[in-house]
Amino acid sequence: SGRAGRDGLGADCILYYRSADQPRLSAMVGGDANGHNNLKEMVRYCEDLRTCRRVSLSQHFGQEFDAMDCNQQCDHCQHPEKCKVEDITQETHSLLKFLNIQKDNKEKMTLNQLADAWRGNGKSPAPSSCVTKRKKGEVERIILQLLLEGIVTEKIAHTAYQSNSYIIVGPEARTFQSSNRKITIDMLQEEGKRKSGGEEMGGKKKGLPKHIQNVVDQLTGLRTQLAAANTTSDGGKFLPHQILSEQGEHLSWIDLTVHVDLISIAEHNITSMEHLSTTIGQTKAGRFGEDILNVMRNIQEFYNAPASTVTKTSTSTTKTPVTKTKAKVGKGNRINFHEEIDNDFE
Numbered sequence: 001s002g003r004a005g006r007d008g009l010g011a012d013c014i015l016y017y018r019s020a021d022q023p024r025l026s027a028m029v030g031g032d033a034n035g036h037n038n039l040k041e042m043v044r045y046c047e048d049l050r051t052c053r054r055v056s057l058s059q060h061f062g063q064e065f066d067a068m069d070c071n072q073q074c075d076h077c078q079h080p081e082k083c084k085v086e087d088i089t090q091e092t093h094s095l096l097k098f099l100n101i102q103k104d105n106k107e108k109m110t111l112n113q114l115a116d117a118w119r120g121n122g123k124s125p126a127p128s129s130c131v132t133k134r135k136k137g138e139v140e141r142i143i144l145q146l147l148l149e150g151i152v153t154e155k156i157a158h159t160a161y162q163s164n165s166y167i168i169v170g171p172e173a174r175t176f177q178s179s180n181r182k183i184t185i186d187m188l189q190e191e192g193k194r195k196s197g198g199e200e201m202g203g204k205k206k207g208l209p210k211h212i213q214n215v216v217d218q219l220t221g222l223r224t225q226l227a228a229a230n231t232t233s234d235g236g237k238f239l240p241h242q243i244l245s246e247q248g249e250h251l252s253w254i255d256l257t258v259h260v261d262l263i264s265i266a267e268h269n270i271t272s273m274e275h276l277s278t279t280i281g282q283t284k285a286g287r288f289g290e291d292i293l294n295v296m297r298n299i300q301e302f303y304n305a306p307a308s309t310v311t312k313t314s315t316s317t318t319k320t321p322v323t324k325t326k327a328k329v330g331k332g333n334r335i336n337f338h339e340e341i342d343n344d345f346e
Contacts, residue, residue, distance in 0.1 A: 007233050009281075009283065017046045026039060026165045048076075055067050081189075092176070092183050096151070110165060146170070244288075
C-alpha cells in the first residue's frame with residue numbers, strides 16, 4: 001500500500017491470500033515462536049470478515065481508531081451484509097472426534113488433507129458421523145479459526161527435503177469439550193443471497209434508469225479523456241477509475257467494490273462545486289471539477305429541467321438527436337460536448 005492515498009486520490013490496496021497459504025508459511029517459520037505468533041496475527045487479520053480494516057491496523061500499532069471515521073473506505077465497512085454468523089460448535093466436536101481417531105491410528109494430516117478427509121474424501125476419509133457437508137474453502141477457514149483459538153494446533157515435521165505442518169488436537173480442546181462453550185464463525189454469504197454493489201437478491205443485475213445511465217455514459221467518456229490528458233504528481237499516467245470510479249467495477253474474486261462516484265453524480269444531478277467536493281473529495285474536485293460540472297450543465301441544459309427534477313422518471317419515449325461535438329481535453333480545459341442522448345425515461 002506504500003504511498004497510496006498521499007496524493008489525495010482514492011486507492012485500492014489488494015491483499016493476495018488464501019487459507020491454504022498458512023501451513024506453508026508456518027513450516028517456513030520453523031521453530032521461531034515469535035515468528036509463529038506474528039503469522040497467527042496476520043492470519044487472524046486475513047480471516048476476519050467483519051472488523052474495520054483501519055481499526056485492525058490501528059490496534060496492531062497500539063493506536064485507537066473509530067470505525068465510524070472509516071467512512072466506508074474499506075471493504076468490510078462498505079459491505080457489512082456480506083457475511084453472516086454461523087454456529088460451528090457441533091462441527092468442532094466432530095472434528096476433534098476425528099482427530100482423536102487419527103491419533104489412535106497414528107495418522108497425521110496436513111490442512112489440505114484434513115479438509116478433504118473431514119468432507120469424506122481422500123485416502124482416509126472421516127467416518128460418516130464426523131463428516132461435514134461444507135465446501136472445502138469453508139472447512140479450511142473453520143480449521144484455521146480453531147487453530148487461532150488453540151482448539152487445534154500444528155506439529156511441524158522436518159524431512160531432508162521439506163517441512164510439513166500437521167493439524168492435531170490443541171491445548172484448549174479439553175477445556176472446550178468439558179464446557180458449554182459456543183463457537184461461531186463469520187462466513188461469506190453466497191452472491192445470489194445478498195445484495196452487493198449493483199446486484200439484487202437472486203443475483204439479478206439492477207439496471208439504472210435510462211436517464212441516469214445516459215449521464216453515467218457521458219461521465220465515463222469524460223474520465224477516459226481526463227485520464228489521457230493529465231498526469232499524476234510523480235509524472236505517471238492516471239487510470240480512468242482514479243478520476244471517477246464506477247459502481248459495478250467489482251472484483252468478485254476478492255469481494256472488493258470501489259466507490260460509486262459516477263452514479264452518485266448522475267443520480268444527484270450534481271451541478272455545484274460544493275456538492276461535487278463532498279462526493280468525490282476536494283482534491284479531485286479542485287483538479288477535475290470544472291470539467292465534470294460542465295458536462296453536467298450541458299446535460300441539464302439539454303433536458304431543460306431544473307436540478308430538482310432531472311432525476312425524476314417520465315413516460316416519454318421520444319428519441320431526440322443532439323449534435324455530437326467533442327472538444328479536446330487539456331489540463332484545466334473545460335469539456336464541452338454533447339452526445340446523442342436517449343430521452344427514454346423509465
